Amino acid sequence: MLANMQSHSIAVFGAGVMGRSITALALGRGVDVVLVDVSDDVLRDARAEITQQMRHGQLMGAFPADKTPGTLTTSLSSKGAADAAVVIEAITEDAALKVRVMAEISGVVPAGVPLITNTSGIPIAELAKSVQRPTDLAGVHFMNPAYLIEMVEVVRGPQTGDDAMAVVLSFLEGLGKKTVVVRDAPGFVTSRLLHPMINEAARVVAEGTASVESVDRLMHGCLGHPTGPLRTADLIGLDNLADALRLLAERTGNPTFEPCELLMEKVSRGELGRKTGRGFYDYGEVLS
Amino acid sequence: MSQDLTTTAESIAQTIAAFVSKRVGADVPADKDLFESGLVSSLFAMELVVHLEQAFSVQILGDDLKRDNFRSVQAMTALVLRLNGAE
Numbered sequence: 329m330l331a332n333m334q335s336h337s338i339a340v341f342g343a344g345v346m347g348r349s350i351t352a353l354a355l356g357r358g359v360d361v362v363l364v365d366v367s368d369d370v371l372r373d374a375r376a377e378i379t380q381q382m383r384h385g386q387l388m389g390a391f392p393a394d395k396t397p398g399t400l401t402t403s404l405s406s407k408g409a410a411d412a413a414v415v416i417e418a419i420t421e422d423a424a425l426k427v428r429v430m431a432e433i434s435g436v437v438p439a440g441v442p443l444i445t446n447t448s449g450i451p452i453a454e455l456a457k458s459v460q461r462p463t464d465l466a467g468v469h470f471m472n473p474a475y476l477i478e479m480v481e482v483v484r485g486p487q488t489g490d491d492a493m494a495v496v497l498s499f500l501e502g503l504g505k506k507t508v509v510v511r512d513a514p515g516f517v518t519s520r521l522l523h524p525m526i527n528e529a530a531r532v533v534a535e536g537t538a539s540v541e542s543v544d545r546l547m548h549g550c551l552g553h554p555t556g557p558l559r560t561a562d563l564i565g566l567d568n569l570a571d572a573l574r575l576l577a578e579r580t581g582n583p584t585f586e587p588c589e590l591l592m593e594k595v596s597r598g599e600l601g602r603k604t605g606r607g608f609y610d611y612g613e614v615l616s
Numbered sequence: 617m618s619q620d621l622t623t624t625a626e627s628i629a630q631t632i633a634a635f636v637s638k639r640v641g642a643d644v645p646a647d648k649d650l651f652e653s654g655l656v657s658s659l660f661a662m663e664l665v666v667h668l669e670q671a672f673s674v675q676i677l678g679d680d681l682k683r684d685n686f687r688s689v690q691a692m693t694a695l696v697l698r699l700n701g702a703e
């Protein structure tokens with residue numbers, strides 16, 4: 329009953345920060361990928377960055393040495409996903425946009441092909457309303473860079489079926505990921521905790537309590553956070569962070585989750601973090 | 617090692633040390649283990665690869681793309697020398 333089961337290829341929608349690093353992960357593990365975006369320029373940049381990311385993964389020993397890397401195909405059409413064994417949606421964190429694209433994807437792939445959303449925190453139940461087969465939909469929250477971070481948060485929506493869960497978990501195992509399955513809720517676990525912390529860290533800086541560097545050094549040196557929240561924010565992308573915080577505020581009714589002023593200022597200045605070369609920190613040339 | 621090669625190795629090491637020191641904001645002895653000491657994050661490791669390729673016109677491919685080759689200024693210098701054919 330699982331259509332496209334023999335297929336070794338997956339489709340990834342959205343060639344931004346996450347779409348790229350998820351694609352690099354899959355390719356490095358020998359899985360072919362069709363990467364779909366709405367912009368030719370984005371796809372061209374993505375191809376170049378993915379090549380570097382795969383080298384990065386190899387450098388850090390993230391890929392099995394005996395696996396031939398998968399092949400990358402790019403496409404401007406959702407039809408590119410027709411033969412995929414698994415589809416991963418990693419487009420912009422915009423609920424209305426996701427609803428439209430998820431509906432489109434579910435019209436292209438046959439029943440039994442799991443549709444994974446990489447949303448940071450839009451409830452799966454909410455997105456399930458837009459797809460033809462809610463049983464095939466699950467959340468998998470990959471973190472950036474997906475090819476280096478060993479664990480993913482898996483979100484089982486109220487309608488997610490056993491079959492879809494089984495395929496998703498075995499797919500993730502094939503990618504070498506450890507998984508923790510959680511129930512559906514706005515922000516799930518990781519975004520519910522991390523995003524407000526980053527927002528508060530930015531408020532601490534704006535209030536003049538400490539510098540960006542001091543906040544990160546304290547969270548790293550005293551509390552063992554790997555990089556500090558503001559460096560993490562730059563890695564995520566401040567525009568995505570602001571979008572995710574806004575959605576979290578709306579869906580929890582907690583107004584302190586609204587993105588703080590400093591964050592919004594940076595977004596409006598186009599200082600989006602590593603991807604633009606500057607955010608809370610200055611990165612000089614963008615690493616590509 | 618001939619006088620010429622010593623000079624080359626020294627100047628390569630100096631260039632690399634200057635780049636690393638600037639990025640980590642501290643002086644870095646040539647034999648210091650950059651990963652062990654936490655001076656180099658995994659993202660910076662890739663920047664080192666790109667920097668060496670551009671600064672010394674070399675291509676770092678295949679089996680050379682492993683952490684051990686970037687562990688210290690010394691290790692990177694040896695890699696660049698080898699890729700430049702100065703065994």
Ligand SMILES: NC(=O)c1ccc[n+]([C@@H]2O[C@H](COP(=O)([O-])OP(=O)(O)OC[C@H]3O[C@@H](n4cnc5c(N)ncnc54)[C@H](O)[C@@H]3O)[C@@H](O)[C@H]2O)c1
Nearest residue numbers: 342343344345346365366418419420421447448472564568
């Ligand atoms: N950035 C992170 O660290 C992170 C971590 C976990 C989850 N997420 C989630 O992953 C998703 C993607 O985030 P991102 O940071 O990669 O965003 P991004 O802004 O870097 O990239 C989004 C991409 O989606 C593309 N897109 C927009 N509409 C599309 C459509 N109709 N079809 C195909 N592509 C389309 C855009 O052109 C863009 O390239 C979001 O849901 C985000 O919340 C992000």
